[in-house]
Amino acid sequence: MKKLLYIVAALLVLNACEEPQGGNTQPPQVVTPTETTSLHGFYLLNEGNMGSNKATLDYFDFATGTYTQNIYTLANPSVPMELGDVGNDLKRHGGRLYAVINASNKVEVMDLTTAKRLGQIDIANCRYITFHEDYAYVTSYAGPIQLYPQYEQKGYVLKIDTLTMQVVDTCVVGFQPDELAIVNGKIYVANSGGYLSPNYENTLSVINLTTFEEQQRIEVDVNLHRVRVDKYGKLWVSSRGDYQGNVSRIFCVDPQMDVVIDTLDVPCSNMCIVGDSLFYCASQFNYDNMTEVGTCGIINVKTRMVRTEHLLPDDVTLVKPYGILVNPLTGDLYLTDARDYVTPGVLYCFDSEGKLKWKTRTGDIPAHFVLW
Amino acid sequence: MMNFSKLKRQWLLAHFVCCCGWSVWGQVVVSPMGQTRLDSMQHIREVAIVATAKKTYVLPPQRLEGKRLQALTTYSVADAVRYFAGVQLKDFGGVGGIKTVDVRSMGTHHMGVFYDGIQLGNAQNGQIDLGKFSLDNIEEVTLYNGQKSDIFQSAKDYGSSGTIYLKTRRPKFDANKTYNIHLTMRAGSFGLANPSFLWEHKITDNISSSLSAEYMYATGKYKFRYRKELPNGHVAWDTTAVRQNGDVNALRLEGGLFGYVPGGKWHLKGYFYDSERGIPGAIINNVWTNAQRQWDRNAFVQASFQKEWLKGYDFMLNAKYANDYMRYLNPDTTLMFIDNNFLQQEVYLSMVNKYSIMPQWDVSLSVDYQWNTLQSNMHNFVNPDRHSLWIAAATAVTIWRIRAQANLLATYVYDNTRTPEGVRQTMRDEWNLTPACFLNYEVIKGLDVVAFYKQAFRMPTFNDLYYTDIGNVSLKPEKTTQYDVGVHYDKYWYSGFFRQLSLKTDAYFNQVNNKIIAVPKGNGQYRWMMMNIGYVEIAGCDVSLRTQMRFPYDVFLNVGLNYTYQQAHDMSDPTDNDPIYGTYKKQIAYIPWHSGSITAQLTYKSWEMNYSFSYVGERYHNSANIPANYEQPWYTHDINLAKEFEFKKWKLRIAAEVNNLLNQRYEVIQNYPMPGINYKGIVKIMF
Numbered sequence A: 001m002k003k004l005l006y007i008v009a010a011l012l013v014l015n016a017c018e019e020p021q022g023g024n025t026q027p028p029q030v031v032t033p034t035e036t037t038s039l040h041g042f043y044l045l046n047e048g049n050m051g052s053n054k055a056t057l058d059y060f061d062f063a064t065g066t067y068t069q070n071i072y073t074l075a076n077p078s079v080p081m082e083l084g085d086v087g088n089d090l091k092r093h094g095g096r097l098y099a100v101i102n103a104s105n106k107v108e109v110m111d112l113t114t115a116k117r118l119g120q121i122d123i124a125n126c127r128y129i130t131f132h133e134d135y136a137y138v139t140s141y142a143g144p145i146q147l148y149p150q151y152e153q154k155g156y157v158l159k160i161d162t163l164t165m166q167v168v169d170t171c172v173v174g175f176q177p178d179e180l181a182i183v184n185g186k187i188y189v190a191n192s193g194g195y196l197s198p199n200y201e202n203t204l205s206v207i208n209l210t211t212f213e214e215q216q217r218i219e220v221d222v223n224l225h226r227v228r229v230d231k232y233g234k235l236w237v238s239s240r241g242d243y244q245g246n247v248s249r250i251f252c253v254d255p256q257m258d259v260v261i262d263t264l265d266v267p268c269s270n271m272c273i274v275g276d277s278l279f280y281c282a283s284q285f286n287y288d289n290m291t292e293v294g295t296c297g298i299i300n301v302k303t304r305m306v307r308t309e310h311l312l313p314d315d316v317t318l319v320k321p322y323g324i325l326v327n328p329l330t331g332d333l334y335l336t337d338a339r340d341y342v343t344p345g346v347l348y349c350f351d352s353e354g355k356l357k358w359k360t361r362t363g364d365i366p367a368h369f370v371l372w
Numbered sequence B: 001m002m003n004f005s006k007l008k009r010q011w012l013l014a015h016f017v018c019c020c021g022w023s024v025w026g027q028v029v030v031s032p033m034g035q036t037r038l039d040s041m042q043h044i045r046e047v048a049i050v051a052t053a054k055k056t057y058v059l060p061p062q063r064l065e066g067k068r069l070q071a072l073t074t075y076s077v078a079d080a081v082r083y084f085a086g087v088q089l090k091d092f093g094g095v096g097g098i099k100t101v102d103v104r105s106m107g108t109h110h111m112g113v114f115y116d117g118i119q120l121g122n123a124q125n126g127q128i129d130l131g132k133f134s135l136d137n138i139e140e141v142t143l144y145n146g147q148k149s150d151i152f153q154s155a156k157d158y159g160s161s162g163t164i165y166l167k168t169r170r171p172k173f174d175a176n177k178t179y180n181i182h183l184t185m186r187a188g189s190f191g192l193a194n195p196s197f198l199w200e201h202k203i204t205d206n207i208s209s210s211l212s213a214e215y216m217y218a219t220g221k222y223k224f225r226y227r228k229e230l231p232n233g234h235v236a237w238d239t240t241a242v243r244q245n246g247d248v249n250a251l252r253l254e255g256g257l258f259g260y261v262p263g264g265k266w267h268l269k270g271y272f273y274d275s276e277r278g279i280p281g282a283i284i285n286n287v288w289t290n291a292q293r294q295w296d297r298n299a300f301v302q303a304s305f306q307k308e309w310l311k312g313y314d315f316m317l318n319a320k321y322a323n324d325y326m327r328y329l330n331p332d333t334t335l336m337f338i339d340n341n342f343l344q345q346e347v348y349l350s351m352v353n354k355y356s357i358m359p360q361w362d363v364s365l366s367v368d369y370q371w372n373t374l375q376s377n378m379h380n381f382v383n384p385d386r387h388s389l390w391i392a393a394a395t396a397v398t399i400w401r402i403r404a405q406a407n408l409l410a411t412y413v414y415d416n417t418r419t420p421e422g423v424r425q426t427m428r429d430e431w432n433l434t435p436a437c438f439l440n441y442e443v444i445k446g447l448d449v450v451a452f453y454k455q456a457f458r459m460p461t462f463n464d465l466y467y468t469d470i471g472n473v474s475l476k477p478e479k480t481t482q483y484d485v486g487v488h489y490d491k492y493w494y495s496g497f498f499r500q501l502s503l504k505t506d507a508y509f510n511q512v513n514n515k516i517i518a519v520p521k522g523n524g525q526y527r528w529m530m531m532n533i534g535y536v537e538i539a540g541c542d543v544s545l546r547t548q549m550r551f552p553y554d555v556f557l558n559v560g561l562n563y564t565y566q567q568a569h570d571m572s573d574p575t576d577n578d579p580i581y582g583t584y585k586k587q588i589a590y591i592p593w594h595s596g597s598i599t600a601q602l603t604y605k606s607w608e609m610n611y612s613f614s615y616v617g618e619r620y621h622n623s624a625n626i627p628a629n630y631e632q633p634w635y636t637h638d639i640n641l642a643k644e645f646e647f648k649k650w651k652l653r654i655a656a657e658v659n660n661l662l663n664q665r666y667e668v669i670q671n672y673p674m675p676g677i678n679y680k681g682i683v684k685i686m687f
Helices: A002-014 A073-076 B009-020 B066-071 B079-082 B461-467
Strands: A041-045 A056-061 A067-068 A087-093 A096-101 A106-111 A118-123 A126-132 A135-140 A156-161 A166-172 A177-183 A185-191 A203-207 A213-219 A224-229 A234-241 A249-254 A258-263 A272-273 A277-286 A293-302 A305-308 A321-326 A333-337 A344-350 A354-363 A365-370 B028-032 B048-049 B060-067 B088-091 B099-101 B111-115 B136-146 B160-170 B177-189 B192-204 B207-218 B223-229 B235-242 B248-261 B265-276 B293-311 B312-331 B337-357 B361-377 B385-399 B401-416 B424-444 B445-459 B478-492 B500-520 B528-551 B555-570 B594-604 B608-615 B634-646 B651-659 B667-669 B678-686
Touching: A041 A087, A041 A354, A056 A073, A056 A087, A056 A354, A087 A365, A096 A126, A106 A126, A126 A177, A156 A177, A166 A213, A185 A234, A203 A224, A203 B192, A213 A258, A224 A272, A234 A272, A272 A321, A277 A321, A293 A321, A293 B424, A333 A365, A344 A365, A354 A365, B060 B066, B066 B136, B066 B594, B066 B608, B079 B088, B079 B099, B079 B136, B088 B667, B099 B111, B293 B337, B424 B461
Parallel strands: A177 A224, A321 A365, B111 B160
Antiparallel strands: A041 A056, A041 A365, A056 A067, A087 A096, A096 A106, A106 A118, A126 A135, A135 A156, A156 A166, A177 A185, A185 A203, A185 A224, A203 A213, A224 A234, A234 A249, A249 A258, A272 A277, A277 A293, A293 A305, A321 A333, A333 A344, A344 A354, B028 B048, B060 B136, B088 B099, B136 B160, B177 B192, B177 B678, B192 B207, B207 B248, B223 B235, B248 B265, B265 B293, B293 B312, B312 B337, B337 B361, B361 B385, B385 B401, B401 B424, B424 B445, B445 B478, B478 B500, B500 B528, B528 B555, B555 B594, B594 B608, B608 B634, B634 B651, B651 B678
């Protein structure tokens, strides 16, 4: 009895309350010498695997050459449950930074200079964001539901007043819309149909910016993903393929005629257009030997020709190239490796000659850059 | 460990001995638990036997039975299993949350769970959710590392890396009684209402029947709290919410016929479980509730017959048919709508032959056949079929003070699937051979040195192989190799203060090869594929101590202590060796270095007080052992008080439980908050 009491007493004393806590971070690290530039730095949004609530925001500062992980938690220590689950897109507009947090059903609005939270816009299953004048346009998978004759839920684009952070209008598009781009008074939306596997969507929705109504569809290829505009006003669209016969490809669409004007047999998981160059990266899964190969290359958007398919030096192998950014001032290429999605990713910096300058570890699934 | 058998009547003991073929060389002593009750003519003086049964097991198991099992404040089998050394419980929280068991860090898929001698199957995902098994009708839970080192067993008994045996109550009757009826009501936190009923009937001297029914309802609601402190000690945020969508509604019906024949016994049993539950999901920023639902309907019938045909020749037949239906619904319109159903069927037949060539030398041969199938309404589903054959040859010898056992298991697997056109095609056709051997050297009486070596594997499940888009048909089996050396000491005293001292220490080294891991593939997001890319090395040590002490005034104290140290290194990718971020040679997900438990049971006449403590040390939820992946240690204290009242013809047991006494907030799995302090009351009537 005494012994039991003693044990119980000892355990009561032992029981210092240790509760679940998030947001433990690595200290900031100097990864490269100071760089004199008119730019401040860049943000990198790590997606974090679904259910992990580990979407984090990292920051690189040119002036000090310092890389800081999870800057959102440092800037906003009192926000419960931190940034959220699955950071799907990151863009800037004016003095604000917008992070689309997919599984947390929200767009987080932050101050661009401090990453301090200004508010959030609740949007279920939100995917990508773009801006035009005072409005933000966000794609979402969670459009209106139709139950008969069979369950169907199309995606839609939400128009948000950036001043009030309120949704002012919506426009239904195809199934599971992903990226969107605005050019020539029209919004181009890549419909993926990702939930309909193997019957993916294969169209771009074209929305009239003034009426905010879908005016037509452009047939491109299965499972569309990215849509970007180059400096000549042309659209660059990528498809994911159907993971079977149809492979991932890049297309060029003319927004004057609304037709596909070129197809490049180049796989693409992400792209970044600077000047005449479209930098792309991809990971191709080979079903024959069950291995994944990361590739990275450049397309000249003027000639629409592949300039190189082997941008990376031979001694650097990426498992899963994922996020890509090119500094327009220096030509430096920032490329992330998402690896196995569950362990910390890697950020590589290559100079314009393709030589590795530095690398550092990031959060899980480093993906989306904003340079400012 | 075999020790005090429960309070059995002498005649029953005799029966027990003759039926199980165990020779008891123990000494009859007065029970420490139930004191002599000579008040009633119906009662024969109760005894307990220090039953050092003929050691058919080379390696003794960890066992929870009778009073010790009843003493644990538990909702399901899963809660009891965590008191075994070397075990990690994967608990998603709440009454309805999934609870699976990982023994010695080899992974939850490597656990075999046997229900009344026949393995529970799940060909779809290979996991047995122990949270679905009630302890109401279970009288013994036994854990074997490696395997039950007995040779009179089915071939599948040799097949897992670790095995849990759940033994339901076999009817036993007091003299002059032909029936037993137990009525139990449990109620408490989480909106729990859990009535159950057991009726045992003695049909003839050799045949008895049992019928048991249980219903469980719980809202599954509980408060949970997340908070964060700044380095300066200020609270950054502190938020409390109620766990939603954790409700459970479950009905269990179980019936059995049990019989004895000269030199043998048989049983026939039917099991039916029907449930609906919410899947509470991970708690993430801006999402505090989930809407997913799951329905399970599990039914099986099984039969077992064993007999000594000729002197030295024992024979056993087992058969089973199982039909398991599962429906998963995601009605959440912010996510992909899913309404899938799965139907699994299993037919199992087993034959075991054992022959004693000499008193000190036994050999056995067992052959099992099993057929599994899975159907689903999923798009492009291939409806796999699997035929498996297990052939095990085993031998056991006793030479001088050494008892040894060795076996070789050959496993054949044949899978076929259906193409979209409905044509069957062979997907898999392979044999695997796995050996095992066990040794026990008795240094002096009570002190044994044991060792074992075992290879085992788990077949890729139907989900791993054939799940639409994710499955990978070229997967190899995931293999384990175990090495174990241990020292076990047992001592009993029949008088004085100390009554029992049992100390077991085991050191082990395990390898898991071709570990099946989901890896992302291609350019799309959340496209995964199962791959054989993992390799894990586990070095560990289990220590367990058990004592019984007798204090004045017939106060007895049982104390059990378990401690486990495990170093489970991820050796999968030698190139990923960054000292901070790398995964190479780092601890794998959710395996703590230190874990342990304490159970204490204090009895005084018909009063009983139980205390249990369980501790899981710091862990990481990923092989990258960085602060962002850190999981806090946790410990819970549970306590209960019970009193038994005895009336002329019936008994009443009343118990009150308080779990997580100190209201600790913790998580076993990242973003799945566990309940704080919770209560339960139990009233049980037996006549």
